[in-house]
Amino acid sequence: MSERTSGGRIGEPIGRLSNKGYLIAMTIYMLVVSAFTFKAGGFLRLDTVLLFMLIGGIIIGGGRTFLRDWVPFVVLFLAWQMLAGYADNVGFKAHNESLVRAERFIGFGHIPTVVLQEHLYVPGKIHWYDIMATTFWAFHFVLPILYAFMLWVNRRGLYWKFVNSLLFLSFAGFLTYMLFPAVPPWLASYWGTIPQKIYLIRDIVLSQLHFGGMSLSMLIKHGNPNYVAAMPSLHAAYPTLVFVFSLFHWRKFAPIALLYCFGLWFSIVYIGDHYVIDTLAGIAYAVVSFTIVSLIYRYLEKRREKLVLETSQAVEAAG
Numbered sequence: 001m002s003e004r005t006s007g008g009r010i011g012e013p014i015g016r017l018s019n020k021g022y023l024i025a026m027t028i029y030m031l032v033v034s035a036f037t038f039k040a041g042g043f044l045r046l047d048t049v050l051l052f053m054l055i056g057g058i059i060i061g062g063g064r065t066f067l068r069d070w071v072p073f074v075v076l077f078l079a080w081q082m083l084a085g086y087a088d089n090v091g092f093k094a095h096n097e098s099l100v101r102a103e104r105f106i107g108f109g110h111i112p113t114v115v116l117q118e119h120l121y122v123p124g125k126i127h128w129y130d131i132m133a134t135t136f137w138a139f140h141f142v143l144p145i146l147y148a149f150m151l152w153v154n155r156r157g158l159y160w161k162f163v164n165s166l167l168f169l170s171f172a173g174f175l176t177y178m179l180f181p182a183v184p185p186w187l188a189s190y191w192g193t194i195p196q197k198i199y200l201i202r203d204i205v206l207s208q209l210h211f212g213g214m215s216l217s218m219l220i221k222h223g224n225p226n227y228v229a230a231m232p233s234l235h236a237a238y239p240t241l242v243f244v245f246s247l248f249h250w251r252k253f254a255p256i257a258l259l260y261c262f263g264l265w266f267s268i269v270y271i272g273d274h275y276v277i278d279t280l281a282g283i284a285y286a287v288v289s290f291t292i293v294s295l296i297y298r299y300l301e302k303r304r305e306k307l308v309l310e311t312s313q314a315v316e317a318a319g
Contacts, residue, residue, distance in 0.1 A: 069152060073163045094228040096183040096193050103185075103275045113185045114196045116270045121199060126208055133267035134202040140235045140264055147242045147253070158249050161297055162241075169241055169289035173234050176285075182231035186272040201271035233274040236282030237289075239264050244290045 103111050120129065144166055152159040183191070189198035243257035265283075268274040274282075 066152070069156070069159070073148075073167070092179060092181055094181040094183050095231070096188055096191070099182055099231070099275060099277065100188055100193050102277050106276050111185065111194055111196070111198075112276050113198055113269055113272055114194065117199060117201075117272070118196075120270065121201060123199065126205055130201055130205050130271075131209070132263070133271050134205040136260070136264045136267040137202050137235060137271060137273060140238050143257075143260060144238045144242050147245075147257075151250075155249075161249075161293065162245055165241060165245065165290050165293040166238070168293050169237055169285060170234065172285055172289060173229075173232055173237065176232060177229040180231060181228040182278065183228055184230040184273060184278070185275055187227060189272075198272045200273070202273065230274055230278045232281035232285045233268060233278040234282060234285075235268045235274065236261075236265055236279040237286040240283045240286035241290060244287055248294075 100111070106112070107115065120127075144162075148159055148162055148166070151162055183193070185194065186198045186200040188194045189196065239257060239261045243254060243261050246252075246254035246257050265279050269276055269279060
């Protein structure tokens with residue numbers, strides 16, 4: 001653990017900017033990147049984000065360190081993305097009617113998605129809030145990736161803890177998709193389980209605005225899509241993990257993360273992507289994943305401290 005890097009010891013900052021200065025610089029940087037991406041007719045994708053983060057890492061003098069720290073995480077995450085597409089091939093029956101009943105219970109006899117769309121959505125017309133909801137949905141994974149990058153620059157030890165929590169959460173979701181395939185509200189409506197029409201608003205928005213580039217990479221784009229991977233909602237879980245992690249390790253960022261969470265939670269229910277119960281499950285998965293990884297880190301730290309103490313005592317006894 002004494003290895004040196006261009007940014008100092010592992011756990012030390014990569015860059016030399018203050019936290020406030022860095023946050024301002026990164027915000028401006030990513031706004032510029034986002035503007036160019038939108039102008040080109042697409043949303044930020046994982047491959048695009050990683051490319052610009054690599055450029056940022058090189059600028060602050062940590063390009064080689066960036067590759068060493070990020071390649072394992074990216075490889076594991078892409079592997080998870082590909083596996084997640086095949087989770088529904090295991091053979092378990094997709095849960096549909098039971099989720100509709102649970103959602104009606106939560107909504108006091110109503111399906112929240114149906115209520116929201118009946119009051120807000122106008123078929124054939126796109127409102128500003130439809131675009132906002134689609135944007136919240138589209139950036140659900142960009143936020144934790146950028147958050148991980150900010151941790152990597154300022155506190156690399158926390159970067160590792162965060163990405164381990166993110167991977168734990170992702171694979172926990174994959175196992176659940178495999179054992180408990182769940183039908184989303186738009187598909188339940190299409191199958192007739194929900195009699196009211198539920199529109200998949202984000203697809204409509206993307207189509208009418210001629211946006212593309214939603215896949216994380218060409219590898220993911222041509223993978224096997226899983227249409228019954230609604231429970232838990234990782235769209236809800238990823239930003240929630242950022243918020244919970246910030247509460248314990250970066251409180252100044254917590255209000256920003258919480259605001260995004262509220263917008264995202266509302267959006268995924270409104271656009272027909274998830275039930276409220278999926279969203280609640282995603283929140284719970286994020287909290288549990290963070291807790292488990294934190295306990296593992298605490299155990300390993302205590303074990304390391306014990307070994308250091310025993311070694312020190314042995315040296316003193318020998319002297």
